[in-house]
Amino acid sequence: MKKIHIVGIVMIATAIFLLTTAIKDTTTYATFADAVESGSRVKIAGQLSKDKEMVYQPEVNPDLFTFFIKDKDGVERKVVLQAARPQDFEMSEQIVVTGEMKGDEFWASDMLLKCPSKYKDEEIYIRSEKES
């Protein structure tokens, strides 16, 4: 057996080992029910409940923003985001939060917003409207 084969085998073994451990780094898009059940960090994709209150009071805590989202089962929960309120928040079509359940609230450390793309605009800008 050549040395290079040994190196190759070691690498392949490492790769398999890493891939099996890397599974733990991944998650599916969970629901609030899953989050309660697993008790660990999950990602939840949902829609913003625009009728519920969104509270951001920087003078109290600039790193705390709360709002409500509905997960794909339609369950609505309060989300506590430990960050500033992002711009264009209420424009988002979909919200992905990463975090875990604490009681009835979902504590998120991270949030991704999917906004209607700025790149494409289906509408034509009509001059008169634009200038009004």
Add this chain to the structure above:
Amino acid sequence: MDSIQYIGEHLWPGRIGHAAIMLGFVGAMLASIAYYFGTQKADTPDEGSWKRLGRAAFGLHGVSIFTVIGIIFYLMINKYYEYQYVQGHVSDDLPFRYVFAAFWEGQEGSFLLWMFWHVVLGFVLMRVGKKWEAPTMSVLALIQVLLNSMLLGIYIGFGDDPLKIGSNPTLLLREVMDAPIFSNADYLSLISGTGLNASLQNYWMTIHPPTLFLGFASTAIPFCYAVAGLWKGEHTAWLKPALPWALFSGAILGTGILMGSAWAYEALTFGGYWAWDPVENTSLVPWLILVAGVHTNLVAKSTNHSIRTTYIFYLLSFLLVLYSTFLTRSGILGETSVHAFTEMGLEWQLVVFQATFILIPLILMIRRYKSIPSPEKEEPTPSREFWMFIGSLVLLFSGLLITGSTSLPVFNKIVQYFDPIYEGRVITDPVEHFNKYQLWIAVFIGLLSGASQFLRYKGVNWASHKRKFLIHIAISLVGAAVLTFLTTLWVSTKNIPYLVLLFSGIFTVVANLDYLVSFLKGNLKLGGSTLSHIGFGLMIVGIIASGLNKRHISSNPFAMEGMIEGAEDDIAQKNIMLFKGNTMVMSGYEVTYVKDIVENRTRTYTVNYKRRGADGKVKEEFDLTPDILYDKNFTKVEVYNPSTKHYFGRDIFTSIRALPQIEIDAEFRKNREDSLNFKRYALPLKETYTFTDTIPIRDRDTFSLRTFTLQVDELVRSASHPDYTPEEGDVSLGARMRIRMSGDDSVYTAMPVMVLRGQLLYTYPVQIHEISSKVRLHQDVLNLVLTPEEELEYTEFKLRQGERFSLGDINFQFGGFNTKPTHPSYTAEEGDLAVGAMINIQLPSGEVTQAQPIYLIRENRPFNIKDELNVYGLHFRLTNIDPKEEKVSLMVAYKEPPRQNIPIEMATDSFRYDFLVLEAIEFPGINFFWLGSLLMMIGLGLSMWYRIKTMKASA
């Protein structure tokens, strides 16, 4: 709709552009075929003519591509919105300097940019390719055929769902969309462009894409050489000419990626230079594989080992560029990436593109595999080639791991195809995930790129060289250990793996410096690789210093003490709120939000940082100016731009994380204004007025009682207000007032203003942030200054200069003429004949004042401009001047002045909105990262120059 004759359309550029796209496609195809025969018929009399045909065809292709690009620029510069690509990417207010950015913002434009570079590289390859010209150009032209097909815009098949081949950027808007507006022949006068996304309007968008695409395009050349080598079965001859191309590609692609990092760091608000975003990953991986290929190429040239791996690396590098294109342009990444383009509906074409260039080399490889030389005898363990090969495998390994994780969405899609209920997995915390694995790869690379420099190819004279090798390794190890220790005094490595990484990075710096001095005798010409390796080591140091030790200056000290609601110990507080004019002490800095200035659509905030020494003297002071860009109508904020103070050893990055909703959302502002609880008070002039109000404490459902004391000191005509721009004919009135609130020792001054412009009333309130109050004038205030003419009874006097007269118990004197009169509602114009009558007035109280009505002849028509002294109830008009009699006609009216108090409205529930939420991060040693990565690229460039030089010398 065909019958409509549209007005103002420019149709010829589109026709030329479309013809050029077709011609380019045909040219590339012809070039590929001609060069194919040029290769197959090599060393026959036909070879020359095939090659000439190939050159001509590729030249035609190149000219066509340049024409398409030129046409699109022409359309964009002239803002011909009838073209959909123009309408979608530029707008009237787009500055000229962003036309380039707008050009490659779209998919079609970026394909053209990519093709542009292939054409340029192809022209160079034609000149320097020699015997490799025909096969490499045949492959390059085939790549162009597939790229060009992305722009064809042809529909094949019938029915509702014809197959679309490419998206033609020269189509008219009315050809791609069906809207009622196109039934109007003059629709062009109604439409305007959507413009370039505001966050892309910066110079990075001008320089980063062309560099990156030159990088992507240049990976095609080593690919072409590899295919050519397999095709011709000459497995060693191509290695030498391919090497400088690969080095060039490594330097440019690397620079392109770095520019992306710098853009993210300088202009985006996420506070970092690398986020393991799928798009970043898929451009990094081809670079890693290419660099691996450069190493095995060197090995193969010197020892004939690793020829197969060199083939594989160069082929893979370009294929991964295609894969990256597929990922970012197919929409498959979805929400996992911020970079992804929008879908163009050409996914299948991208797959065909990818498949074509996997199949061609794969078939060739299978057919030729056995014939590729591979020495029976293995590389000796103490040889440079053995460890370079190992290092290349590690790079490949790194690339495959990154690609594997990044391809998770692709994997999900495939599984879902077979199992529709499969949910699909995502990486929970990408940064952590990637760092964890890549850390050890970087450790290996660091150690290998240091130690293997001291080894020799083929391990010649190992027995005698061994001693020297060990001595230098020992020197480097000891040097690195000492330096690592010193570095840990400056920056923390947090845990053992990072300490090991730091050591490995410093080791490669020390070892390569030693090699440069002891072996190369400082000859930098030969030292491309040492420079690159030193760069790599410095970059590692920079990453540990800036990434691991980045520190939020803006951490709120109260959060740590549990005084803030919701603050958790494990979540570091990142943001801080600053009131305008107030100073906050954070992490040793006194930070003050000084001011904000609006200019055009940009609002620039000035934030002052100060640090004092133990003696209280200011040791360090600087201003940072983050800004925000409003949209056209000032209703929303489009972009937040950070600002960074650069020092040699560290950076201080500042970004606005949030602003009061009132400042960034016009609709919210209006609703908030409407919901304020304004109460009306009637204030006697120059007397204090006191009232008590309940003050809501925000969101606590409690109220407190506060007593307010108001006093109007003066009513001011022609008043000024920060938001008010005076216009001719305005009647403006301001009340200069003082306000106090119990529980607050300060006296606040304010001047709310009311303006009458024509028939419209405008009110300019004043917000007093410190006491959460807003004051404005009630419109009745105008009664104090405006008396309706019909209520006045004028008495006419005919007067000589100096003559005295009286009305009731008020005495007047006509003091004389003023030929240059001034009056608030009179602006002199050319040709005016204006005379003012100076009237001296003595009131019964003994008070003395003056009035000056004006008589004006403008364009042969007489006018008189009234003067009024409302406080005294006096009104004057100068109605005629009789030059013969030397008399004037003066109309005077007296009406009891209104005894009304000044109507003021005040809301005490207007919470302050003069704040910003700031994130300030210190990045220590970030310059090591930039310097290191730059050195890597310079090293690659230097090596390329050296290889070209030696190649020319040996030719």
